[in-house]
Amino acid sequence: MALDSPRVAYFCMEYGLDDALKTYSGGLGILAGDHLKGAHDLGLPLVGIGLKWKQGYVQQQIDEDGFQVDAFPTYHYPDDVLQDTGVEVRVTIAEDEVRCKVWKCDAFGNVPLYLLDTDLDGNPHRWTTGQLYAGPEGRRVAQEIVLGIGGVRALRALGIDVDVYHFNEGHALLAAFELAREKMEAGMTRDEALAAVREQIVFTTHTPIPQGNETHPIRRLMYLGADAGVMDAEAFRQLGGDPFNMTVGALRMSRIANGVAQLHGETANKMWDWVDGRAPILAITNGVHPGTWVDEEVDQAAQDGSDEALWAAHQANKRELIEHIEARAGVQFDENKLLIGFARRAVAYKRAMLVFEKEREIAPLLESGRLQLVFAGKAHPMDSSGKEIVRQLVEMQRRFPKAVAFITDYDMETGAKMTRGSDVWLNTPRRPKEASGTSGMKAAMNGVLNCSILDGWWPEAVRDGLNGWDIGGGFISPDPKVQDDHDRDALYDVLLGKVIPTYYDDRAGWIEMMRRSILDTREPFSVHRMLREYVEGMYARQPVEA
Structure with a gap:
């Protein structure tokens, strides 16, 4: 029996659905893949948004001295794994217009997953979707522009209506600014737009390790175009500090947030207690896909x-x-x-x-x-x-x-x-x-x-x-x-x-x-129990005060 849930767009940097699709590095991606499979099992109106990685995450080899050697082979996928939607959207990276092709994957018992791809002939910044969690400084921000800003534009181009935007980790935060831009074009002020967007976003925080919570110099965000025409340096500073902390920004841009185990919920509340104006952090323990x-x-x-x-x-x-x-x-x-x-x-x-x-x-x-x-x-x-x-x-x-x-x-x-x-x-x-x-x-x-x-x-x-x-x-x-x-x-x-x-x-x-x-x-500890808690405690829940 399908759960009565709002329509959800789930954003994540990585997805582990099957070894035939090299779009994951580890636990975060495996969780995201199980989320999409569980949503399919339960009939949830949910779609995934991610990136099509040309070379995926590092392929580990071991040399004769026992050291890890990093390899990055290029992957090509058959039509039964990835389908060409025929849709392209555009984002701006460092003042360059970048085309993003949209692929669809529903081959592994999952709800539709839409993957954005910049590896197109003649495209500036075509290596943006080259390697997961690798590459020179600034590329991560470019990837997050494609995921967040491009992801929202892909939903619009595909004609997919969304009630709730679920950010699995802070990588997707820039989607909030694209949503605000849409509302400002409709006549809202920036403050009104950001407040309205906040009521559409839920956020899952993961690692309690400070280094795992990504930060960027505000100057880099502005140069690369992460502002979406909405934010300026002071607005970034007020939202996430300087350097800009993506987790802090996401906590302040969501109506409700969660940790991924009961103990982690306690840890996250202590860790982010100093963040004023943040969403309340619940605890929803992760689950795995039994099938x-x-x-x-x-x-x-x-x-x-x-x-x-x-x-x-x-x-x-x-x-x-x-x-x-x-x-x-x-x-x-x-x-x-x-x-x-x-x-x-x-x-x-x-x-x-x-x-x-x-x-x-x-x-x-x-x-x-x-x-x-x-x-x-x-x-x-x-x-x-x-x-x-x-x-x-x-x-x-x-x-x-x-x-x-x-x-x-x-x-x-x-x-x-x-x-x-x-x-x-x-x-x-x-x-x-x-x-x-x-x-x-x-x-x-x-x-x-x-x-x-x-x-x-x-x-x-x-x-x-x-x-x-x-x-x-x-x-x-x-x-x-x-x-x-x-x-x-x-x-x-x-x-x-x-x-x-x-x-x-x-x-x-x-x-x-x-x-x-x-x-x-x-x-x-099944993903089906986890998803029921997401629907009841996050997706269908009304905004509450922190």
């Missing part, structure tokens, strides 16, 4: 109550993962030994190396084969510290070649196989820096037991020792070393005292934990 990520046989076996069927279905997924590891990493794992998965963006706060830091305790487990670890994750091309984490993980594979594997070029296929076929899903961020963590939801729904710091979504789901494990009890310290020392000890206590003994000595207890994990999460 994309959940193995039907595992899910059915958990509901039927058969230990034998559940274990058999899990072991079949584990064998598929082991085959994938051998094909992609050249490492042969044993299906009868404990296999722990860890797949995330390579950044310091996620602490991928934490599990290796008590060498005297971990090395014998790896050398004996009693413990197997598989990792995946990319570093941003400009992030040298992230690339060093990748190098360290590759070094661990070379040091323990039968027990540690690093799968290069983390993609949706690898993510699906790891969250179905691992025995345990390890998550060790510095609390409270993890916004949500949807990979853990996918694992839990597949009976892969989470062993996680109480961050992101996990505090809402965990029943310690019953459906997974809590690492560290929610401890937070302002001193990263104190927090790391505490969490390292807690991780080893859980791993050595609970996870390994249960896996090898209590198979019936382990399977019961798998069943609880599935039944506890399959509905509460």
Whole structure:
């Protein structure tokens, strides 16, 4: 039954719908893709707006010294993936008129996604949609002009009526200025137009990491044309400060906003408490698309109550993962030994190396084969510290070649196989820096037991020792070393005292934990529950005072 929802245009810089369409880098894009699939399942009147990336995000390769090498192949798509709408719109970048071709994708069980493309012969700034999250200074602003200003113009050219504009992260903020420009052309003053636009916009904020909340010099915004003929330098300064903070601007230009887990809602409200005139920030916990990520046989076996069927279905997924590891990493794992998965963006706060830091305790487990670890994750091309984490993980594979594997070029296929076929899903961020963590939801729904710091979504789901494990009890310290020392000890206590003994000595207890994990999460953390909350709490909700 379709939900009664206003008509929504969902703006995002990236979308992960399928590996056949290279328009995503990681969790933000996968969430956006699941949002569009869930909207299709529920019959929501929603369309997506994004960019057609010529070379997508970085393709990760590893050189002989273990360092990440960044490759950017050019992608071409068949007609059954992208359809030419025949529509072009124009935007202005640095006083140049830039044509934006509009493509449509509805090939993956999703509501229509419209992607703007500047890679046209004779087009100035044709590389604007070249690479996701890469390129020289200023290109990000140009991309956001195409996404926001061009996105609104594409909706108009396509004849799509919209009631609510949903900005998934601050990249789409410039759409607000284009909406205001339309209202000013109809006779409103700037202040009246911006106030009217504010009531049409809802905003989802994600990362609690300050560096992840994008800023730009106002001078650059004005030079490139991000003002849309509406803003001047002082208006930018009042809205988002100087340098201009896209998240702050979006919080002030939306009627309501949300964080992506209950804990993240608390964190975001504290983080942005100083922003006067901002939208109230609710908490709507992310969800994942079951049809994309959940193995039907595992899910059915958990509901039927058969230990034998559940274990058999899990072991079949584990064998598929082991085959994938051998094909992609050249490492042969044993299906009868404990296999722990860890797949995330390579950044310091996620602490991928934490599990290796008590060498005297971990090395014998790896050398004996009693413990197997598989990792995946990319570093941003400009992030040298992230690339060093990748190098360290590759070094661990070379040091323990039968027990540690690093799968290069983390993609949706690898993510699906790891969250179905691992025995345990390890998550060790510095609390409270993890916004949500949807990979853990996918694992839990597949009976892969989470062993996680109480961050992101996990505090809402965990029943310690019953459906997974809590690492560290929610401890937070302002001193990263104190927090790391505490969490390292807690991780080893859980791993050595609970996870390994249960896996090898209590198979019936382990399977019961798998069943609880599935039944506890399959509905509460689905994208369908998430979307119902968006409709009721954001899309159909009337404006409220912060």
